[in-house]
Amino acid sequence: MNVSVTIKDVAKKANVAPSTVSRVISDSPRISEKTKRKVRKVMDELGYHLNYNGRVLVSQSTQTIGIVTKVSSDHFFENPFFSELLRGISDACHERDYSMYLTTGNTEEAIFQEVVKMVQGKRVDGVLVLYSREDDRVVPFLRESSFPFVVLGKPVDRPGETMYVDNDNVQASKEVTRYLIELGHERIGYVGGNSQFEVARDRLEGYRAAMKDHSLPIDEEWLKNVPAEKQDPDQVAEQLLGLEKKPTALIFTDEYNALTVMRSLSRRGASIPEQISIAAFNNTVVSRLADPPLTTVDTQAIQLGHESASSLIDLLKRPDMVKKSMIIPTRIIERDSSRRLEPESRVEI
Amino acid sequence: MNVSVTIKDVAKKANVAPSTVSRVISDSPRISEKTKRKVRKVMDELGYHLNYNGRVLVSQSTQTIGIVTKVSSDHFFENPFFSELLRGISDACHERDYSMYLTTGNTEEAIFQEVVKMVQGKRVDGVLVLYSREDDRVVPFLRESSFPFVVLGKPVDRPGETMYVDNDNVQASKEVTRYLIELGHERIGYVGGNSQFEVARDRLEGYRAAMKDHSLPIDEEWLKNVPAEKQDPDQVAEQLLGLEKKPTALIFTDEYNALTVMRSLSRRGASIPEQISIAAFNNTVVSRLADPPLTTVDTQAIQLGHESASSLIDLLKRPDMVKKSMIIPTRIIERDSSRRLEPESRVEI
DNA sequence: GCTGGTTATGGTATCGATTTCATAAAAGAA
DNA sequence: TTCTTTTATGAAATCGATACCATAACCAGC
Numbered sequence: 108m109n110v111s112v113t114i115k116d117v118a119k120k121a122n123v124a125p126s127t128v129s130r131v132i133s134d135s136p137r138i139s140e141k142t143k144r145k146v147r148k149v150m151d152e153l154g155y156h157l158n159y160n161g162r163v164l165v166s167q168s169t170q171t172i173g174i175v176t177k178v179s180s181d182h183f184f185e186n187p188f189f190s191e192l193l194r195g196i197s198d199a200c201h202e203r204d205y206s207m208y209l210t211t212g213n214t215e216e217a218i219f220q221e222v223v224k225m226v227q228g229k230r231v232d233g234v235l236v237l238y239s240r241e242d243d244r245v246v247p248f249l250r251e252s253s254f255p256f257v258v259l260g261k262p263v264d265r266p267g268e269t270m271y272v273d274n275d276n277v278q279a280s281k282e283v284t285r286y287l288i289e290l291g292h293e294r295i296g297y298v299g300g301n302s303q304f305e306v307a308r309d310r311l312e313g314y315r316a317a318m319k320d321h322s323l324p325i326d327e328e329w330l331k332n333v334p335a336e337k338q339d340p341d342q343v344a345e346q347l348l349g350l351e352k353k354p355t356a357l358i359f360t361d362e363y364n365a366l367t368v369m370r371s372l373s374r375r376g377a378s379i380p381e382q383i384s385i386a387a388f389n390n391t392v393v394s395r396l397a398d399p400p401l402t403t404v405d406t407q408a409i410q411l412g413h414e415s416a417s418s419l420i421d422l423l424k425r426p427d428m429v430k431k432s433m434i435i436p437t438r439i440i441e442r443d444s445s446r447r448l449e450p451e452s453r454v455e456i
Numbered sequence: 457m458n459v460s461v462t463i464k465d466v467a468k469k470a471n472v473a474p475s476t477v478s479r480v481i482s483d484s485p486r487i488s489e490k491t492k493r494k495v496r497k498v499m500d501e502l503g504y505h506l507n508y509n510g511r512v513l514v515s516q517s518t519q520t521i522g523i524v525t526k527v528s529s530d531h532f533f534e535n536p537f538f539s540e541l542l543r544g545i546s547d548a549c550h551e552r553d554y555s556m557y558l559t560t561g562n563t564e565e566a567i568f569q570e571v572v573k574m575v576q577g578k579r580v581d582g583v584l585v586l587y588s589r590e591d592d593r594v595v596p597f598l599r600e601s602s603f604p605f606v607v608l609g610k611p612v613d614r615p616g617e618t619m620y621v622d623n624d625n626v627q628a629s630k631e632v633t634r635y636l637i638e639l640g641h642e643r644i645g646y647v648g649g650n651s652q653f654e655v656a657r658d659r660l661e662g663y664r665a666a667m668k669d670h671s672l673p674i675d676e677e678w679l680k681n682v683p684a685e686k687q688d689p690d691q692v693a694e695q696l697l698g699l700e701k702k703p704t705a706l707i708f709t710d711e712y713n714a715l716t717v718m719r720s721l722s723r724r725g726a727s728i729p730e731q732i733s734i735a736a737f738n739n740t741v742v743s744r745l746a747d748p749p750l751t752t753v754d755t756q757a758i759q760l761g762h763e764s765a766s767s768l769i770d771l772l773k774r775p776d777m778v779k780k781s782m783i784i785p786t787r788i789i790e791r792d793s794s795r796r797l798e799p800e801s802r803v804e805i
Numbered sequence: 806g807c808t809g810g811t812t813a814t815g816g817t818a819t820c821g822a823t824t825t826c827a828t829a830a831a832a833g834a835a
Numbered sequence: 836t837t838c839t840t841t842t843a844t845g846a847a848a849t850c851g852a853t854a855c856c857a858t859a860a861c862c863a864g865c
Contacts, residue, residue: 156576161821197560211546227505366745396715510851
């Protein structure tokens with residue numbers, strides 16, 4: 108096993124040319140069945156296996172896609188949402204016989220350099236960018252290099268020229284807000300994420316739009332749109348409970364934030380959902396196992412991952428294809444963290 | 457960008473031989489500074505970038521490690537434990553300038569075939585197996601092929617000949633059991649996982665040993681050592697609460713199981729930790745965010761990942777190295793899910 | 806001035822597969 | 836039977852980089 112069997116060894120033993128063996132491997136119709144059988148027998152005998160690197164060099168294609176994540180410090184990695192995405196991506200890759208090449212780094216610069224290396228070094232055929240952010244260098248670089256790529260999330264600029272897969276976050280956010288409004292809530296707060304990311308902006312927009320549609324005023328004190336790492340859940344809880352006009356419902360773009368803030372709220376005597384209803388985005392296992400289980404917007408992470416990888420592979424196979432984008436539907440999963448606000452129960456807490 | 461610049465183009469334009477350019481790339485001391493400057497200037501002008509595949513072919517090394525996970529249906533992927541592992545692996549790879557090649561599949565056969573393909577096809581230099589299981593074909597195959605690999609978890613057989621990284625699960629389980637015993641618990645139950653996996657067996661063994669050390673009898677009714685997917689949390693809760701001699705504490709090898717069973721227990725009126733104390737393994741974000749937060753054994757997933765990848769890379773660099781294995785220490789993180797059982801409170805619930 | 810030893814660089818085979826072009830053999834047409 | 840067409844296979848160039856071997860240039864020592 109140490110010394111490997113090459114196509115030439117097979118050719119020699121089978122008394123054919125290397126090119127014939129190559130054609131047998133690709134099952135070319137130009138080779139007679141008899142020769143195919145003979146060559147295959149020898150391949151078995153010698154324990155031949157195709158050397159992938161030789162093929163890559165000549166075919167100029169690695170059958171591998173590069174996956175670019177946010178910086179590790181965003182804790183994207185530790186989030187089950189990421190895992191589910193990866194699961195979807197992985198499934199799609201395996202279905203189409205592609206491989207995944209994972210990129211990570213602790214700084215944006217490190218990630219960018221990784222991307223440059225994998226693109227210039229021809230390590231991958233295409234790139235899947237798992238975020239969409241302002242001031243990002245990766246997407247512009249890929250665009251400029253005319254390297255095939257797909258963005259998971261709505262591109263910050265030129266969405267028409269870019270292939271992407273995303274939820275309709277504005278719409279989804281509108282819907283979950285409306286859902287709470289229909290449950291009788293009027294004072295609805297919103298705890299978002301880093302507004303550098305397109306997804307955060309879209310969801311905030313959807314929330315605002317829904318409130319406006321129902322002519323409900325928004326108290327800016329109800330909005331906490333800050334990066335997760337800067338958010339002290341206790342502080343958020345305290346601030347919200349200290350308000351004269353306390354919100355009766357809260358929307359979180361991040362399940363983890365929802366849980367930590369929920370805990371702080373409960374400790375301060377605001378029980379969920381009795382005093383405050385909660386809804387969050389991303390329906391991962393976290394929401395299911397929370398106590399009480401969270402009402403969430405299912406963003407269908409596995410499908411998002413699957414479609415994005417699948418679209419990228421389509422693009423690789425037919426580079427001239429029209430840059431179609433894809434919107435994955437969302438739906439609200441009702442659980443116990445939000446409840447109907449009966450008129451009589453609208454007492455101050 | 458479409459047509460790529462090769463080492464030959466650089467050589468021609470700089471009036472040197474391709475071999476000289478290659479030596480400049482590797483910064484060989486045999487090339488004069490003057491020539492290096494000249495060649496580098498031309499590389500810049502032409503926008504040259506090393507083609508990774510050409511190098512791979514001649515150097516017979518891909519600087520990539522393959523990562524083998526359990527079948528997707530085990531939901532290993534969706535577990536933050538996996539994410540943290542991956543994070544550690546990723547960090548180690550980036551430190552050493554290695555890449556990761558991820559394998560997944562829905563069946564064991566699919567995974568096995570993937571491994572064969574990546575090993576025989578020379579897609580990776582070494583393999584990291586993220587589980588240790590009975591009746592596994594991957595490890596024997598790697599061994600037989602004398603392909604470098606490291607197992608995360610204690611190998612089922614021939615651990616002496618195999619490089620592995622693991623916690624001391626027997627010991628860790630002993631400790632957490634002892635911890636509960638020292639809190640005054642005597643009737644301690646154990647909810648484990650699929651005993652095909654070495655980790656499940658080790659932890660069960662540790663638990664039994666600790667109980668024996670303290671001369672505490674084990675009621676076999678307290679043991680639920682079944683695969684996660686077959687475990688109905690409600691049923692487990694019901695069975696445990698229906699016992700005449702109910703356990704006052706439970707150890708879970710899986711945080712998710714712990715949460716689902718906990719919920720069932722609470723619903724049936726057994727509050728945590730008042731009536732039943734809980735301890736679990738793997739201290740991920742799940743335990744931190746649970747309500748109440750779980751007392752857990754921190755298995756240090758990130759470090760496990762980091763060390764395993766790092767060991768594999770060491771092995772690749774020095775194939776003759778002694779097959780040292782590594783035990784990552786664990787520690788108990790005390791949180792609110794377990795409490796001291798005061799003698800007077802030992803009343804039947 | 807000649808020999809021997811460095812040092813800097815060039816030429817070329819090589820890694821393992823694919824692919825184009827050429828050609829021998831077989832089949833079909835006249 | 837001879838010529839043309841088709842089919843099956845072979846020979847060799849190629850992908851991009853590396854590494855071995857060769858050699859020119861230079862310097863030192865006698």
